[in-house]
Amino acid sequence: xxxxxxxxxxxxxxxxxxxxxxxxxxxxxxxxxxxxxxxxxxxxxxxxxxxxxxxxxxxxxxxxxxxxxxxxxxxxxxxxxxxxxxxxxxxxxxxxxxxxxxxxxxxxxxxxxxxxxxxxxxxxxxxxxxxxxxxxxxxxxxxxxxxxxxxxxxxxxxxxxxxxxxxxxxxxxxxxxxxxxxxxxxxxxxxxxxxxxxxxxxxxxxxxxxxxxxxxxxxxxxxxxxxxxxxxxxxxxxxxxxxxxxxxxxxxxxxxxxxxxxxxxxxxxxxxxxxxxxxxxxxxxxxxxxxxxxxxxxxxxxxxxxxxxxxxxxxxxxxxxxxxxxxxxxxxxxxxxxxxxxxxxxxxxxxxxxxxxxxxxxxxxxxxxxxxxxxxxxxxxxxxxxxxxxxxxxxxxxxxxxxxxxxxxxxxxxxxxxxxxxxxxxxxxxxxxxxxxxxxxxxxxxxxxxxxxxxxxxxxxxxxxxxxxxxxxxxxxxxxxxxxxxxxxxxxxxxxxxxxxxxxxxxxxxxxxxxxxxxxxxxxxxxxxxxxxxxxxxxxxxxxxxxxxxxxxxxxxxxxxxxxxxxxxxxxxxxxxxxxxxxxxxxxxxxxxxxxxxxxxxxxxxxxxxxxxxxxxxxxxxxxxxxxxxxxxxxxxxxxxxxxxxxxxxxxxxxxxxxxxxxxxxxxxxxxxxxxxxxxxxxxxxxxxxxxxxxxxxxxxxxxxxxxxxxxxxxxxxxxxxxxxxxxxxxxxxxxxxxxxxxxxxxxxxxxxxxxxxxxxxxxxxxxxxxxxxxxxxxxxxxxxxxxxxx
Amino acid sequence: xxxxxxxxxxxxxxxxxxxxxxxxxxxxxxxxxxxxxxxxxxxxxxxxxxxxxxxxxxxxxxxxxxxxxxxxxxxxxxxxxxxxxxxxxxxxxxxxxxxxxxxxxxxxxxxxxxxxxxxxxxxxxxxxxxxxxxxxxxxxxxxxxxxxxxxxxxxxxxxxxxxxxxxxxx
Numbered sequence: 001x002x003x004x005x006x007x008x009x010x011x012x013x014x015x016x017x018x019x020x021x022x023x024x025x026x027x028x029x030x031x032x033x034x035x036x037x038x039x040x041x042x043x044x045x046x047x048x049x050x051x052x053x054x055x056x057x058x059x060x061x062x063x064x065x066x067x068x069x070x071x072x073x074x075x076x077x078x079x080x081x082x083x084x085x086x087x088x089x090x091x092x093x094x095x096x097x098x099x100x101x102x103x104x105x106x107x108x109x110x111x112x113x114x115x116x117x118x119x120x121x122x123x124x125x126x127x128x129x130x131x132x133x134x135x136x137x138x139x140x141x142x143x144x145x146x147x148x149x150x151x152x153x154x155x156x157x158x159x160x161x162x163x164x165x166x167x168x169x170x171x172x173x174x175x176x177x178x179x180x181x182x183x184x185x186x187x188x189x190x191x192x193x194x195x196x197x198x199x200x201x202x203x204x205x206x207x208x209x210x211x212x213x214x215x216x217x218x219x220x221x222x223x224x225x226x227x228x229x230x231x232x233x234x235x236x237x238x239x240x241x242x243x244x245x246x247x248x249x250x251x252x253x254x255x256x257x258x259x260x261x262x263x264x265x266x267x268x269x270x271x272x273x274x275x276x277x278x279x280x281x282x283x284x285x286x287x288x289x290x291x292x293x294x295x296x297x298x299x300x301x302x303x304x305x306x307x308x309x310x311x312x313x314x315x316x317x318x319x320x321x322x323x324x325x326x327x328x329x330x331x332x333x334x335x336x337x338x339x340x341x342x343x344x345x346x347x348x349x350x351x352x353x354x355x356x357x358x359x360x361x362x363x364x365x366x367x368x369x370x371x372x373x374x375x376x377x378x379x380x381x382x383x384x385x386x387x388x389x390x391x392x393x394x395x396x397x398x399x400x401x402x403x404x405x406x407x408x409x410x411x412x413x414x415x416x417x418x419x420x421x422x423x424x425x426x427x428x429x430x431x432x433x434x435x436x437x438x439x440x441x442x443x444x445x446x447x448x449x450x451x452x453x454x455x456x457x458x459x460x461x462x463x464x465x466x467x468x469x470x471x472x473x474x475x476x477x478x479x480x481x482x483x484x485x486x487x488x489x490x491x492x493x494x495x496x497x498x499x500x501x502x503x504x505x506x507x508x509x510x511x512x513x514x515x516x517x518x519x520x521x522x523x524x525x526x527x528x529x530x531x532x533x534x535x536x537x538x539x540x541x542x543x544x545x546x547x548x549x550x551x552x553x554x555x556x557x558x559x560x561x562x563x564x565x566x567x568x569x570x571x572x573x574x575x576x577x578x579x580x581x582x583x584x585x586x587x588x589x590x591x592x593x594x595x596x597x598x599x600x601x602x603x604x605x606x607x608x609x610x611x612x613x614x615x616x617x618x619x620x621x622x623x624x625x626x627x628x629x630x631x632x633x634x635x636x637x638x639x640x641x642x643x644x645x646x647x648x649x650x651x652x653x654x655x656x657x658x659x660x661x662x663x664x665x666x667x668x669x670x671x672x673x674x675x676x677x678x679x680x681x682x683x684x685x686x687x688x689x690x691x692x693x694x695x696x697x698x699x700x701x702x703x704x705x706x707x708x709x710x711x712x713x714x715x716x717x718x719x720x721x722x723x724x725x726x727x728x729x730x731x732x733x734x735x736x737x738x739x740x741x742x743x744x745x746x747x748x749x750x751x752x753x754x755x756x757x758x759x760x761x762x763x764x765x766x767x768x769x770x771x772x773x774x775x776x777x778x779x780x781x782x783x784x785x786x787x788x789x790x791x
Numbered sequence: 792x793x794x795x796x797x798x799x800x801x802x803x804x805x806x807x808x809x810x811x812x813x814x815x816x817x818x819x820x821x822x823x824x825x826x827x828x829x830x831x832x833x834x835x836x837x838x839x840x841x842x843x844x845x846x847x848x849x850x851x852x853x854x855x856x857x858x859x860x861x862x863x864x865x866x867x868x869x870x871x872x873x874x875x876x877x878x879x880x881x882x883x884x885x886x887x888x889x890x891x892x893x894x895x896x897x898x899x900x901x902x903x904x905x906x907x908x909x910x911x912x913x914x915x916x917x918x919x920x921x922x923x924x925x926x927x928x929x930x931x932x933x934x935x936x937x938x939x940x941x942x943x944x945x946x947x948x949x950x951x952x953x954x955x956x957x958x959x960x961x
Contacts, residue, residue: 018885025893026881028828028868032894035827118818119811204832204840204928205894255830255894256928288833510892510929678888681931709837709926717919717932 012523016674030253044284045121047111049103052365052702054132064127069120074112076100093330104328107293112270137702141325144362171356179317183308198300198696201373205255208285211275226251227261228547251537257509259371298373300325313397317354324361332370335479341377344421345470348386350408355420374747376471376550383467387752434642437664459649461761465753472555472637487632488556489543490564494625496614498607500532505545506557524565526592551741560631562736567627572609578618637740641665643753652791654780662724668740687750797861802870810857819857828868839925842898849905868897883941891929
């Protein structure tokens with residue numbers, strides 16, 4: 001038997017450590033915002049517009065004020081008098097907090113009622129009388145651009161005289177056009193229109209807050225469903241004029257976010273105003289209909305895409321035009337520099353020499369938003385279009401979709417790779433991921449089975465998606481929220497007994513930071529994750545950070561945490577050298593311990609060093625053992641993967657049955673494989689959702705057709721397949737631990753794997769594209785048209 | 792609005808109170824009794840976050856009035872742990888990583904409990920059908936199915952399943 005000097009087993013990187021946060025959740029002891037009950041607290045309800053576009057002729061609150069329990073009713077005119085009727089959006093527009101003279105979408109906020117109970121508030125809201133004069137409604141973004149379209153935003157006609165919010169383009173138009181001209185002559189050009197519909201993240205917990213103003217200390221505390229509490233604190237300070245150090249935003253346990261909880265919504269602002277006005281705490285919690293109809297939608301991109309290739313199907317150029325429907329206010333959550341977010345990652349995993357992208361954004365009479373539903377700033381739209389287009393190209397040149405991808409992938413030796421649209425991909429090995437997926441699912445055998453079934457008249461399809469993501473914003477010089485640079489942070493305190501408190505600038509809505517960030521510190525310091533408590537979400541205690549979305553927690557906050565832990569270790573080395581009376585350079589590190597090189601028995605554990613930091617600190621060092629790091633990443637990270645989906649289609653009903661779905665992901669270094677796999681399962685389900693079920697549709701009068709969970713279809717355990725997963729590991733070269741982020745990859749990668757599978761099942765009868773969500777009705781209509789329907 | 796006096800046994804303890812006729816059971820539990828483990832996720836009894844047991848059967852407590860609970864026995868998530876010992880479902884959800892944000896978890900566990908009461912040895916398909924009234928946005932259900940299988944086995948043959956190894960919290 002041999003002995004080693006290895007330190008204690010620390011459950012660091014790569015270990016499926018069970019989650020620390022579970023203990024409270026499985027007991028029903030979480031602390032979500034609606035669980036907070038303060039003495040004297042009032043409840044709020046919002047009066048909302050039934051019309052998509054109307055003038056407000058009058059608002060009569062007199063009857064509402066007579067409802068028993070109603071304490072106050074706030075209207076837009078009240079806010080206007082206080083200078084708070086408008087608030088800035090994340091895209092530099094101004095959004096009505098409460099409508100003053102016109103409403104621009106159904107369910108827009110018109111008045112805010114506070115009362116002694118939820119029920120009294122609802123009674124009061126029902127008693128507010130609003131006289132509307134309906135106006136023509138614009139729901140089609142194409143019609144919004146027509147010269148005779150009603151101007152939806154007269155409030156800003158001086159700087160924006162039409163309904164068009166912006167025109168943005170990037171890439172080399174002339175070179176791209178030239179490549180297309182060449183392909184028209186000597187190669188192939190494929191074109192496709194596709195609509196990525198408006199959908200909603202719909203976390204099971206809706207949005208809400210409790211606002212409490214303490215007049216004695218002049219301090220405002222807001223518990224809110226926030227994915228970015230520090231940024232929200234700063235915005236509150238800017239909008240309200242309250243001093244920022246007198247505002248405390250606390251994001252308690254949050255029941256899912258998926259982008260929905262990035263923006264500031266009128267309800268939050270009104271709750272703060274009501275708390276100031278009444279001197280009592282005010283709780284505002286959305287109901288589900290309010291959540292679906294008025295808060296942050298995602299997608300809504302009408303895309304026209306074209307690929308130029310040679311006759312063999314080797315891609316040359318990509319040309320994309322998109323019409324983006326932003327709704328009534330431009331509240332898209334995008335960095336200032338990139339109005340269409342990271343949409344220009346749309347060259348994907350393929351080596352395009354030229355590309356050009358143009359986007360026009362317009363106002364319509366729909367709810368504002370444009371947040372990223374579990375993705376990084378429009379990556380999902382980009383990935384969907386390129387993966388659909390590669391299949392279209394494969395059909396055109398008569399090649400297998402796998403073959404066309406392998407032929408066009410960016411090669412492993414090309415990294416770092418500069419894309420035609422200006423991104424520098426950090427690392428990747430796309431062929432390895434696709435080959436693993438093909439081998440694991442038995443691709444060739446599936447193709448044989450498909451051919452046999454097709455001969456028998458059965459409809460089976462195989463779809464591939466070999467996506468590349470772009471996540472982890474900053475760097476701060478390119479990325480911001482309302483001007484605040486996208487760095488992130490971690491502060492670590494090692495107590496005298498060697499136990500650790502870490503506070504982070506990112507915030508969790510289920511991602512498991514209390515476990516994974518403890519594991520990062522555990523790995524760096526050689527202690528158990530159980531000895532590390534991770535706190536987040538309280539702006540009075542956590543270091544400033546930009547929050548959790550766009551898969552940025554691990555790439556940015558995780559990096560800050562690793563770097564802060566390394567600072568701790570650097571100081572620990574100095575203390576150890578002092579205690580052991582040797583030079584720092586004579587010390588070796590093993591997990592949890594410094595020892596003297598050549599004398600392994602002579603050493604100091606991190607716990608002994610921590611104790612000394614407070615009891616016997618070297619006179620030339622500051623006492624204590626703490627560190628803080630603000631991390632501005634040098635680049636984004638580029639997770640990738642290859643997904644393969646197998647579907648069977650019912651010729652009688654048009655229903656799509658997902659028989660198998662295999663996801664091979666590469667998110668670089670894995671901190672906790674159990675949590676990574678859980679994130680992938682959840683992300684895949686939120687990729688399945690828009691592929692087959694979810695859509696926020698509007699009728700021509702601007703009525704929302706998906707305003708509850710009976711009309712807005714979220715997959716249950718019945719529709720969701722048993723996901724299969726595997727992974728390759730290609731670390732990020734610029735991240736301190738090589739991690740890339742994973743939470744959104746599957747949502748980005750999955751929809752087109754499913755769509756490609758359905759189209760593949762019908763390709764032999766000439767089907768090239770079906771817009772998502774691919775409902776039984778859409779499929780059945782195609783089957784009927786092609787003479788394939790059996791009923 | 793008429794006020795009614797109700798007496799309800801919840802997690803083995805008798806609670807009494809005066810409620811408006813229109814008060815939803817979930818609001819009485821959460822706001823009145825401060826049993827906030829039962830959550831609210833929709834208004835149409837679609838999401839199941841508010842699932843509890845009423846006389847042993849799974850009920851969405853946003854679809855029931857508090858007055859209708861008068862004289863009945865309720866079990867909420869807070870009643871699962873007994874004498875400091877986690878219920879096998881709680882253990883299973885932790886060990887199999889069947890929760891992320893935790894918001895649907897209490898309702899999901901209560902729906903699973905009702906399922907296991909009527910079918911102690913469910914197939915995967917029966918589990919999926921049994922929780923199809925409960926929505927989860929985070930987990931994709933795969934690990935929830937595993938957690939319920941874990942609990943089912945443990946409830947059938949308590950000594951056969953080793954306790955979950957490692958991990959925080961427990």
